[in-house]
Amino acid sequence: MANHLDSFFAAVSDPTRRAVIERLTQGPAPVSELHAPHDIALPTFLKHLKVLEASGLVRSEKKGRVRTVHIEAAPLAEAESWLNRQRRIWEARLDRLGALAEEIERNTTDDQ
Amino acid sequence: MANHLDSFFAAVSDPTRRAVIERLTQGPAPVSELHAPHDIALPTFLKHLKVLEASGLVRSEKKGRVRTVHIEAAPLAEAESWLNRQRRIWEARLDRLGALAEEIERNTTDDQ
DNA sequence: ATATTACCTAGCCATATGGCTAACCATCTT
DNA sequence: AAGATGGTTAGCCATATGGCTAGGTAATAT
Numbered sequence A, B: 001m002a003n004h005l006d007s008f009f010a011a012v013s014d015p016t017r018r019a020v021i022e023r024l025t026q027g028p029a030p031v032s033e034l035h036a037p038h039d040i041a042l043p044t045f046l047k048h049l050k051v052l053e054a055s056g057l058v059r060s061e062k063k064g065r066v067r068t069v070h071i072e073a074a075p076l077a078e079a080e081s082w083l084n085r086q087r088r089i090w091e092a093r094l095d096r097l098g099a100l101a102e103e104i105e106r107n108t109t110d111d112q
Numbered sequence C: 001a002t003a004t005t006a007c008c009t010a011g012c013c014a015t016a017t018g019g020c021t022a023a024c025c026a027t028c029t030t
Numbered sequence D: 001a002a003g004a005t006g007g008t009t010a011g012c013c014a015t016a017t018g019g020c021t022a023g024g025t026a027a028t029a030t
Helices: A004-012 A015-024 A031-035 A042-054 A073-111 B004-012 B015-024 B031-035 B042-054 B073-111
Strands: A058-063 A066-071 B058-063 B066-071
Touching: A004 A015, A004 A042, A004 A073, A004 B004, A004 B015, A015 A031, A015 A042, A015 A058, A015 A066, A015 B004, A015 B073, A031 A042, A031 A066, A042 A058, A073 B015, A073 B073, B004 B015, B004 B042, B004 B073, B015 B031, B015 B042, B015 B058, B015 B066, B031 B042, B031 B066, B042 B058
Parallel strands: none
Antiparallel strands: A058 A066, B058 B066
């Protein structure tokens, strides 16, 4: 039952990891470059990368001594789709409520 | 710097809490009804509700002894927007890459 | 007046998370 | 061959998270 969404949303709930994602939308980058702007120790940063990779949001290959990381679009789209679905259901319900309110309004007016 | 997105994504990274959200898109509900389908103790469930409420995804009012919970749309839209933005940037980059590839293709063909 | 219902608080427990340092490869550079 | 660079592993620590039980309180139903 453990959903993709679990690990995706968890991955993206951390500001450091979101920053990495934002950087990676601009194109792939080696670990050291991704690490540079963040004021935390490298091993700590590597943990974040592992979380991202485990969630499927990111992949990486090592060539020589440098590991290059790139973003993976599918999980992003999946999460977006879930949010979109929820919002649409919610809005549809609001519409029905609106229609109901109008109807009540009409009836009430008729009755008077 | 602590972003709204932090607590939102964290809130939504748990399957129990996502289920609650899904239920609430259908309309408001009292705590006991929200709790019913989940096989966990009430106090545990209440913690989940607190997380949701702290993230701004949900609000509730108590009347008599029953507390009614309803969903709040704004944070949902905000998160969706972040995801959407990332995906669009990423896709735009792919398009540029595609154009570049085409151009290279053209030049290579011309040169031969 | 009592019992039931609906929720809340407190407190315990195990595991997960995000941070660190220290030490260790492995690959380039010089 | 030595040194510097880029990444990795191991292990420690504090706090957060998700679960539980036990024991409230306040409102309604009998």
